[in-house]
Structures are given as C-alpha cells and as structure tokens.
Amino acid sequence: MRVVELFSGAGGMSLGLKQAGFDIVRAYDAWPVAVENYNRNIGSHAKVTDLGDILSVVPELLRLAPDLICGGPPCQDYSSAGRREEADNAKLTLAFGILVATVRPTWFVMENVTNAAKSSTWQEARKVLKAAGYGLTESKIDASRYGVPQSRRRLFVVGRQGERDGFLASSIAAAATQPMTLRDMFGSTVPAAMYFPATSDARRSIWGPDEPAPTIRERSIRPLPVSYRPHPDDAALVENGFVYARPVRAGRGVRSIDEPYPTVTRTASERPGPKYLSSPHPADPIAASSTAVLTIDQISRIQGFPAWWKWEASSKRDILQMIANAVPAPVAASIGRAILDREEGRSTPEIQGGFLQWLVRRGRSRQSARNTKSLAGRARRLLSGRTFSVLALELAALESAEEFKAMKRNPQSDLRQALRLLAEYQAEGHQRRKRPRQIDAQPIEELAKAA
Ligand SMILES: C[S@@+](CC[C@H](N)C(=O)[O-])C[C@H]1O[C@@H](n2cnc3c(N)ncnc32)[C@H](O)[C@@H]1O
Structure with missing residues (x-):
C-alpha cells in the first residue's frame, strides 16, 4: 500500500x-x-x-x-x-x-x-x-x-x-x-545492534533488531561474542534502577525502571531542579538527586527509534523536540x-458479547442468540472482515461472495438475517470500543522496598 x-x-x-x-x-x-x-x-x-x-x-x-x-x-x-x-x-x-x-x-x-x-x-x-x-x-x-x-x-x-x-x-x-x-528495554542481554559481516565495503555490517537482517550467509552466523557487554549507559541505568522525569502538574518525579517511563517530552534529559529537590513527591522511592539521567540515545530508544538512527541538529533542544513529537515506530x-x-482479509471485527444479551432481551433463547452471533461472525468472514455503513451494500457484498453463492437457500437467508440483526443492534448505538484489559501497575511501596 x-x-x-x-x-x-x-x-x-x-x-x-x-x-x-x-x-x-x-x-x-x-x-x-x-x-x-x-x-x-x-x-x-x-x-x-x-x-x-x-x-x-x-x-x-x-x-x-x-x-x-x-x-x-x-x-x-x-x-x-x-x-x-x-x-x-x-x-x-x-x-x-x-x-x-x-x-x-x-x-x-x-x-x-x-x-x-x-x-x-x-x-x-x-x-x-x-x-x-x-x-x-x-x-x-x-x-x-x-x-x-x-x-x-x-x-x-x-x-x-x-x-x-x-x-x-x-x-x-x-x-x-x-x-x-524500562528494564525490558535496557536490562536486556541481547545487544541493541547485531553484526553481520558485510560482503562489500559499500554495505554496512551493523543491523538493528527492529529491521530485517540482511541475507544470512554461512559466514554471517557468529555466536554472540563472550566479550559482549551492554552499552555502559544502559548498564548504569539498570544498576541505578531509577530515573527522574519532570512531573506534569504535581505528580511523582522518580520512576523505577520496572515501570514504563512517562510520556517523553523535550525535558526528558533534565536533572531535577531546586524546586523539585526542595519539595519532592512524598511517594518518590529514592531521592531525585540520586537517580540516573537518561542520555539522548536512550530517550530516542524509549520513543521507539532504533539504535542505528542518526540525529543531527544544531541544538540538543531541536533533537529532543523531534523525538518528543514522534509517534513511536512500534x-x-x-x-x-x-x-x-x-x-488482506486476515482479520474480522469482533462482535461484542452485548449483541447476545440484546438478542435475548428481544425474546430469543440463549441458544438461538448464540447461533445468530456465530452466523454474524461467519458472514463477517465471508465479507473478508469488511463492514459497510449501508446495510444494503453489506448484503450485496455478501451475495457476491463465492462461498455464499454456493450455499443452499436456508443457510443463505440465516446469514442475511444475522447481518440485519447485527446492523440493527449497532444502529442503536451499541458499537462500543473494546478496551484492553486493565493490568495493575506494580505498587509504589514494592518499588520503594526494592530500592
Ligand atoms: C506531532 S509532530 C508529528 C511527528 C510525526 N508524526 C512523527 O512520528 O515523527 C507535528 C509536526 O507538524 C509540523 N508542522 C507544524 N506546522 C506545520 C505546517 N503548517 N505545515 C507542515 N508541517 C507543520 C511540525 O514541524 C511537526 O514536525
């Protein structure tokens, strides 16, 4: 595309x-x-x-x-x-x-x-x-x-x-x-870049883990050298275990590497200022003055830029602005x-469980509601995952699917009916956005104890 x-x-x-x-x-x-x-x-x-x-x-x-x-x-x-x-x-x-x-x-x-x-x-x-x-x-x-x-x-x-x-x-x-x-990224034992000896001077030998490797040849398969050590800045960050991030409003400034970093901003490489040091957040697990300071390279990686990315600008401020502006590549x-x-038709929109309850409220037995939901799912697959804002177009697309054409009359009309009901349910405003399951962050007391 x-x-x-x-x-x-x-x-x-x-x-x-x-x-x-x-x-x-x-x-x-x-x-x-x-x-x-x-x-x-x-x-x-x-x-x-x-x-x-x-x-x-x-x-x-x-x-x-x-x-x-x-x-x-x-x-x-x-x-x-x-x-x-x-x-x-x-x-x-x-x-x-x-x-x-x-x-x-x-x-x-x-x-x-x-x-x-x-x-x-x-x-x-x-x-x-x-x-x-x-x-x-x-x-x-x-x-x-x-x-x-x-x-x-x-x-x-x-x-x-x-x-x-x-x-x-x-x-x-x-x-x-x-x-x-942060530990997932910086505490890794896998190097941030890999060595594939180039076949000519015009080609590079260092490749990031976020890009496809070059064609693997016999001589490019080398074990990780025993001398490999993570970058000293990453090792220092992991050893310290905490970083400072200037809080928005009155939030916590000290972050553990066992949490994600907060939103990267232009100030991500800043040391804590006198104002924060004189009135730190009560939940800070260690003193802000003892935290590690992120390098530009680390901030760039936290924002999803690969290790091979080259930043150039006349000021550090411009580089941090470009990093902070970005959509993380991953x-x-x-x-x-x-x-x-x-x-490419490899996925179909999920049909929410609410559709089932809606059918039951309209007088269907649970078994019949389950059948209708599964028929609606089948119709979606026949449409290669497409939905249509206009029901008539959705039904027309269904009619033209080869697998549908090969079906007998009754199953065809069951599929049409399931799509109609799903459209009616969605038109009533039940089209909810599914949220990812909430996973509790590690409580700050535990982080403090670990410190
Ligand atoms: C939020 S950033 C986009 C970052 C980008 N999506 C990325 O992933 O790196 C917004 C961008 O809009 C640019 N911009 C601001 N005003 C503009 C304009 N009038 N025309 C074109 N670009 C503009 C800024 O220079 C800035 O790079």
Whole structure:
C-alpha cells in the first residue's frame, strides 16, 4: 500500500509503517531540520512544505494517489500541559481532514493527543471526513502496550472508505500487550545492534533488531561474542534502577525502571531542579538527586527509534523536540499491521458479547442468540472482515461472495438475517470500543522496598 505522510516530523510514524510493510512515497513537514533528519534516516522523499497552504499540495497528492494518508497534525494547542485554546495550530487538524477528504485514499490514520478528541476542530474535521464517506475507528491507546517502555496515551483515528464506525477497534485492542518497562528495554542481554559481516565495503555490517537482517550467509552466523557487554549507559541505568522525569502538574518525579517511563517530552534529559529537590513527591522511592539521567540515545530508544538512527541538529533542544513529537515506530507498526490484516482479509471485527444479551432481551433463547452471533461472525468472514455503513451494500457484498453463492437457500437467508440483526443492534448505538484489559501497575511501596 502506498502511503503519504502529512506533518511527518523526523519520521517516527513513517518508520513504523515501513516496518509493517507499507511503501512510503512522500512525506511533508514545514520544519527543515525534521525533514533533513527524515531524509537521512528513512529515504529521501520528505519535503519542506507548509500544509496550511492546502492548494499548494493538493495537485501533487492527487497525482501520487496514495492508498493511505497518515499524519499527526501539531497538537500543542490541545495538550493538557499547555494552553487549551484552539489556535492556529489546531486548525491544521482541519487541514488534515480536508486534504484526506479531497484526495480520498482508501485509508487514513491520524494521531493526536487524547484531548484532541473533545476539541471543536476535531469535531469539524470529523464531519468533513464522515461526509467524504469514511468509517472511523477512534482508539485511545497507551504506547507501553504497543512495544515501547513509555506510558504515552494518544488518540489514533483510523478511517476506511465505506466502513461502519468502530470497524478496527477490536483489532487494535487485540494487539495490546502487557505494559513494557524500562528494564525490558535496557536490562536486556541481547545487544541493541547485531553484526553481520558485510560482503562489500559499500554495505554496512551493523543491523538493528527492529529491521530485517540482511541475507544470512554461512559466514554471517557468529555466536554472540563472550566479550559482549551492554552499552555502559544502559548498564548504569539498570544498576541505578531509577530515573527522574519532570512531573506534569504535581505528580511523582522518580520512576523505577520496572515501570514504563512517562510520556517523553523535550525535558526528558533534565536533572531535577531546586524546586523539585526542595519539595519532592512524598511517594518518590529514592531521592531525585540520586537517580540516573537518561542520555539522548536512550530517550530516542524509549520513543521507539532504533539504535542505528542518526540525529543531527544544531541544538540538543531541536533533537529532543523531534523525538518528543514522534509517534513511536512500534506503535505505528502495530496500527499498520492491524490495517494490513484487515485490508488482506486476515482479520474480522469482533462482535461484542452485548449483541447476545440484546438478542435475548428481544425474546430469543440463549441458544438461538448464540447461533445468530456465530452466523454474524461467519458472514463477517465471508465479507473478508469488511463492514459497510449501508446495510444494503453489506448484503450485496455478501451475495457476491463465492462461498455464499454456493450455499443452499436456508443457510443463505440465516446469514442475511444475522447481518440485519447485527446492523440493527449497532444502529442503536451499541458499537462500543473494546478496551484492553486493565493490568495493575506494580505498587509504589514494592518499588520503594526494592530500592
Ligand atoms: C506531532 S509532530 C508529528 C511527528 C510525526 N508524526 C512523527 O512520528 O515523527 C507535528 C509536526 O507538524 C509540523 N508542522 C507544524 N506546522 C506545520 C505546517 N503548517 N505545515 C507542515 N508541517 C507543520 C511540525 O514541524 C511537526 O514536525
């Protein structure tokens, strides 16, 4: 699938989608430093462009005809830490919606802070996207459950032409794992990069664990050298066991490596200031002054950038800004895989248990309700996981499925009826978003005891 990214920054989202198997054909961002870093690390298809000037990009976008447009429009105006008023930047969310609605790719993905969901600009953009025929899945996810040791809550909106709202929510929820901790990333005995001796000087020999290895040849199979030691900065972090993260509002500043790190911001490499040191949070397990300080390389990895990624900018502040802005690549890769699985008919939307109770409330026996639910699931599989916002289209697609055509009359009408009932249930507003199971974080007292 061909992808165009808007507001690409240095390329966290592009990197993840590329890892999932998408072909990124163009990326746009107004910040030259971010575009340079993108082009150095991902491929030379990012361009410096002001996306507020919609007309200057529409012709090129139409020519590129992407299958998917993705982007994380700038979000500081909705950010819970900053001003709440929705100023110029927030309008770029609307620009994103208008660009998608004009170019009409089959799919789109938009990322933003969770507060954006309540903003009037997103409501406006949402109307534009609905009018352009997109079914929307709006999922709030925590990055620590999608492959990085960071509790970063973000809104992901996935749209696909013609679908029912919520069509991908169960697949995104199903991809969630146990929260990843800093120890999972930095306490590993597996090296952050691997050595595959190159066959010529033009090729590199060091490969990250997040990318496919080069073709394995006999001489590239080497055991891990006994002399291998984790990077000294990682070893120091694990030995210390705690880091400082400047708290938002009056939160806890000291974090254990047995937790995920909080949301990465531009201040992630800061030492605690005098204000925090003189009135630390009562639940801090050790003194903030004794914690390890994260290096830029570690912050970059916590944000999902691989060890081989090269940052260049005239200031540390710019590098931290690009890192903090990014969608962690493993998160984007998870969303990307959920999209590809659906596109290729390998997944179907889950039918909620509530459908069963709804059927029972309408007078069905439990057995008959269970049969109807399983028939609806079968119909979804015959539709290769597609849902249609218009029931008539859903039924027409079912009629044209080869397996359906080969069935006898009665089972055919049972499947039609099951889809009708499911549509009725969903129209009554039962389309819930499934949340990943809540797993309790380790209590802070235990962390303190361990310290
Ligand atoms: C939240 S960041 C996106 C980060 C990106 N998704 C990633 O994964 O690295 C928002 C980006 O929007 C860019 N931006 C802000 N105003 C813009 C404009 N008018 N036109 C294009 N890009 C703009 C910023 O430079 C910033 O890189």
